[in-house]
Amino acid sequence: MTSYRQPGLVLTDRHFTVPLDHDAPSGEQIRLYGREVVSSARSGADLPWLLYLEGGPGFGARRFHGKQAWLGRAVQEFRVLLLDQRGTGLSTPANRQTLPSRGGPDAQADHLAHFRADSIVRDCEAVRRQLTGGARWTVLGQSFGGFCATHYLSTAPEGLRTVLITGGLPSLDARPDDVYRAAYPRIQRKVEAHYARYPQDIERARRVAAHLAEHRPVLPGGYVLTPEAFQSLGIQLGTSDGSHRLHFLLENAFIDGARGEELSDAFQEDVSAALSFAAHPLYAVLHEAIYAQGEVPTAWAAERVRAEFPQFDAAKTLTGDDPLLFTGESVHPWHFEVDPALRPLREAAELLATRGDWPALYDAERLAANEVPVAAAVFHDDMYVDTAGSLATARTIRGLRTWVTDEYEHDGVRTSGGRVLDRLLALVRDEA
Structure with a gap:
């Protein structure tokens, strides 16, 4: 000792x-x-x-x-x-x-x-x-x-x-599907409260998502920033200062570079730090398993249930005028594609998602x-x-x-x- x-x-x-x-x-x-x-x-x-x-x-x-x-x-x-x-x-x-x-x-x-x-x-x-x-x-x-x-x-x-x-x-006794079916409306309320506090972030978030849909930049460290990954920054909105942190991050998103408007280095560094699972990969790998009990596989519950809430679809949002909705505490199969800390664990995560022998908790x-x-x-x-x-x-x-x-x-x-x-x-x- x-x-x-x-x-x-x-x-x-x-x-x-x-x-x-x-x-x-x-x-x-x-x-x-x-x-x-x-x-x-x-x-x-x-x-x-x-x-x-x-x-x-x-x-x-x-x-x-x-x-x-x-x-x-x-x-x-x-x-x-x-x-x-x-x-x-x-x-x-x-x-x-x-x-x-x-x-x-x-x-x-x-x-x-x-x-x-x-x-x-x-x-x-x-x-x-x-x-x-x-x-x-x-x-x-x-x-x-x-x-x-x-x-x-x-x-x-x-x-x-x-x-x-x-x-x-x-x-x-809630199954993972039940957990996320209850979660998405709560997340939406938090996003709406954020936009009520910082209405200027409505345009900023849509602008960033549109840029990502076109360019799909690779951040420092190898993280591929897609619109869906950008949406997951909403995980901050459930904490006491999360809305403020998200606002300050968004206000620094763009810079006029030599090639025109681009994402600022400062924004990319901050987003990479916020989204990477390198320091806590078990959070992603086991997140749905913490709710699993019995023979029903989790089967990527957050991803499947999200389809029941089309207002969270970034691509559809960008074709209209609605505010982009951030997401919250959910893990999706694409996390194991965009995050270099998770890519080597993709197959193991898939096997855990299909597992059907979880003991009762x-x-x-x-x-x-x-x-x-x-x-x-x-x-x-x-x-x-x-x-x-x-x-x-x-x-x-x-x-x-x-x-x-x-x-x-x-x-x-x-x-x-x-x-x-x-x-x-x-x-x-x-x-x-």
Whole structure:
């Protein structure tokens, strides 16, 4: 273990070994990385543990600088573990550079099937037993981390002291088609709100899309920017500052170059950084699989369901006068063609999309008998997680207390400082 300091904090690098397949514990092992964080004033105290599970899938735990966001509130009473879920961050990686060593696409797809919430929760239990001596811990799950926390309640509640969920109460039985059928209208509302705030962006977005339809530029790093890929910048619109970031990106789109009007280098760099999956390929590869349960393949649900919403078709929009609609949190087959970080994984992703043997993730009966204190922040009209589905799940989990708010967007636990975490702790302690 290596320990070091930031202002007011002591941090310790921790490494764990777990089975790739928990049903074959003597088989291949993979590494997990977690960063322990504790207040420097209480570093020697016997504090309860709080495990943080990041959103995603495919993102390592957030790298904080000091007591940012909710962390300052957490270290007032907890020893925090920021866990890089399997395949992410400093845990054993799963990406275009490592997966070919597994063999062909079939072997890669079989490997990637072990990177959903069910395996992540079994990792957490293995880590808990090593770290706490068997004591229960509190879990804070953001977005997909909340999906994992809900699975935790379904399968291993004996490891849990309390559960806190922000923007991540999943529907227990919605199929991927249902997820996206509910998502596209929410996305459209966010786009319309953006254009109401920045009406000048209506013309700018159409102008960029028309340019891309004609030229299909290749961005720095090899990303092919198509109109559909440009539309996916709308994923930003579900965060607190996403509308503003999108606006500032669009206002810098064009420059008068020696050959006439062209996309500015600054715009191309920013778009490349925003759209590339190089740092989080599992997000694309497993995005629909996180909703899969049973024998029905995901079969590129977002792409199929999008056909039911023709207002999102960029080509049709450009033949008329309607505003271009951005899209949001959806992954499509063409992502694996335009993004060089995903192209080598295209065949494995296709196999995952046709897979029909996904285990169930949630146990409604066990959740209905829940005895673990649980509180969840549900963000009104959350772009990424269906509010109606979240509230239906909240009614299923015995004893769960909800805080439904439109004060924050999906990233409220980060942007609120410690307020969201403080509110959830008060709810599970019957102090609010």
